[in-house]
């Protein structure tokens with residue numbers, strides 16, 4: 157039997173990126189814990205597949221086509237949530253995309269697109285959710301970050317790292333502004349977690365896998381379903397005194413110094 161502190165029954169959660177990967181798994185996890193779910197994604201057919209799976213659990217689910225770079229589409233999605241559910245208790249801002257490019261060659265417009273998606277889009281979702289949650293006197297927002305927003309990944313990740321880092325500070329600012337009024341805001345920082353894009357990159361450059369594993373003391377990459385535990389914890393009353401937290405979900409990556417190794421590391425020689 158699960159502990160009642162993790163019960164999300166009667167709550168409404170919006171998860172962006174709910175068509176695949178960690179967004180999909182977060183949405184399924186919230187539904188398993190009892191919540192009704194709104195899935196926002198560019199990929200509407202994919203979001204509908206997740207919605208159908210949630211409905212078979214006996215929960216309500218609504219898939220909405222929404223580009224999280226587009227401020228007006230985000231606002232319109234929250235108006236739909238008002239009409240369909242009349243409340244919002246949990247938000248998982250998961251969908252987001254970076255772009256790669258060496259800083260000396262990067263088009264400023266590329267940086268602008270990434271900031272629009274990961275900073276302005278995320279802020280708009282937090283603002284829309286926060287306004288509603290403040291009226292309710294309760295709510296939990298989970299922003300997705302990345303280990304690449306904490307320290308540098310290199311390999312042309314300047315736009316992604318800058319944007320993810322801004323998201324971390326946004327979480328600190330919003331949590332401070334809203335904590336005394338019942339709204340909690342936290343961030344999860346994943347290390348490399350398997351998804352379709354990552355499989356393609358590793359297939360194209362097989363040496364990458366040793367680079368990733370060299371930084372993860374657990375000696376493996378993450379699986380998308382491993383988001384469920386941290387997400388349910390942060391969404392639920394189990395974390396009622398937790399806000400402004402930056403929670404790594406990284407197999408130990410951020411604890412390891414870039415010059416360090418661990419037993420079994422591909423780079424261990426001593």
Ligand SMILES: NC(=O)c1ccc[n+]([C@@H]2O[C@H](COP(=O)([O-])OP(=O)(O)OC[C@H]3O[C@@H](n4cnc5c(N)ncnc54)[C@H](O)[C@@H]3O)[C@@H](O)[C@H]2O)c1
Nearest residue numbers: 173175176177178197198223224251252302346348349351
């Ligand atoms: N997988 C990793 O290794 C990793 C590590 C750290 C951070 N992250 C971040 O976590 C998030 C999700 O990663 P994932 O592995 O689950 O990815 P994924 O590729 O499996 O899923 C991303 C989902 O977001 C949707 N999406 C993309 N752009 C969108 C947009 N503009 N508007 C609406 N929906 C959009 C896609 O259609 C897809 O369903 C991303 O922000 C990513 O940067 C991923």
